[in-house]
Amino acid sequence: MDFSWADPYPEIHKICNLxxxxxxxxxxxxxxxxxxxLQQIGPQxxxxxxxxxxxxxxxxxxxxxxxxxxxxxxxxNGEMFSVQDMFQLxxxxxxxxxxxxxxxxxxxxxxxxxFLLKGGMVLVPYDTNKDNSPGLLNGHKAHWAVxxxxxxxxxxFYVIARHGKxxxxxxxxxxHIAKSNKQLLDFAPDQRHQEIEYxxxxxxxSGPDGLNQKCLLINLEKQV
Numbered sequence: 001m002d003f004s005w006a007d008p009y010p011e012i013h014k015i016c017n018l019x020x021x022x023x024x025x026x027x028x029x030x031x032x033x034x035x036x037x038l039q040q041i042g043p044q045x046x047x048x049x050x051x052x053x054x055x056x057x058x059x060x061x062x063x064x065x066x067x068x069x070x071x072x073x074x075x076x077n078g079e080m081f082s083v084q085d086m087f088q089l090x091x092x093x094x095x096x097x098x099x100x101x102x103x104x105x106x107x108x109x110x111x112x113x114x115f116l117l118k119g120g121m122v123l124v125p126y127d128t129n130k131d132n133s134p135g136l137l138n139g140h141k142a143h144w145a146v147x148x149x150x151x152x153x154x155x156x157f158y159v160i161a162r163h164g165k166x167x168x169x170x171x172x173x174x175x176h177i178a179k180s181n182k183q184l185l186d187f188a189p190d191q192r193h194q195e196i197e198y199x200x201x202x203x204x205x206s207g208p209d210g211l212n213q214k215c216l217l218i219n220l221e222k223q224v
Contacts (some may be wrong), residue, residue, distance in 0.1 A: 001025040032149030040164025046080030046134040048164035083214040099219040108178035116150035123216040126180035134180035140188035162210040184212040
């Protein structure tokens with residue numbers, strides 16, 4: 001297996017070798033933006049993903065995002081269950097002329113693929129399995145990740161992602177995270193923390209301002 005394409009990016013090369021990802025050997029095309037990892041504390045996965053996306057992976061930025069989100073009525077504890085609210089927050093904190101757009105529909109499409117291959121990033125809500133990979137749990141384990149890279153092969157399309165629960169980058173099929181993103185229908189509170197109150201948009205996570213079949217396209221460098 002030849003992973004020489006990933007030589008400039010040790011964090012990707014490590015995962016390719018560790019899991020022997022032959023499916024991404026010799027890609028047709030790839031794009032990647034290296035982001036500094038940041039671990040989340042509490043239900044702040046969306047804020048942490050946004051901070052990483054902005055290139056500001058530090059607790060001070062997360063605290064600033066949280067304060068603004070709370071002051072605006074987007075959240076109680078750092079949770080972000082509205083893509084519309086996340087759009088407003090991302091737009092406010094992004095550098096001038098940053099491209100930020102809400103995408104609605106199936107992510108496994110040419111528009112999203114081309115956007116990623118041109119250097120864009122995607123902030124995406126999805127259900128997380130126990131190993132943090134995209135799952136199909138009806139929204140009960142909703143989580144946020146930032147897709148910061150893409151790998152196009154002869155027969156499939158993969159994404160490179162970071163999120164607040166893992167130190168390593170993740171490589172998933174775009175089709176898998178797209179399926180997870182379009183079944184976010186029902187919020188379920190963390191059974192270990194029943195006392196926590198969560199801010200939900202009108203209509204819940206499956207409503208028009210929720211998470212289901214929605215993500216944010218972000219390019220910090222130019223208009224798209």
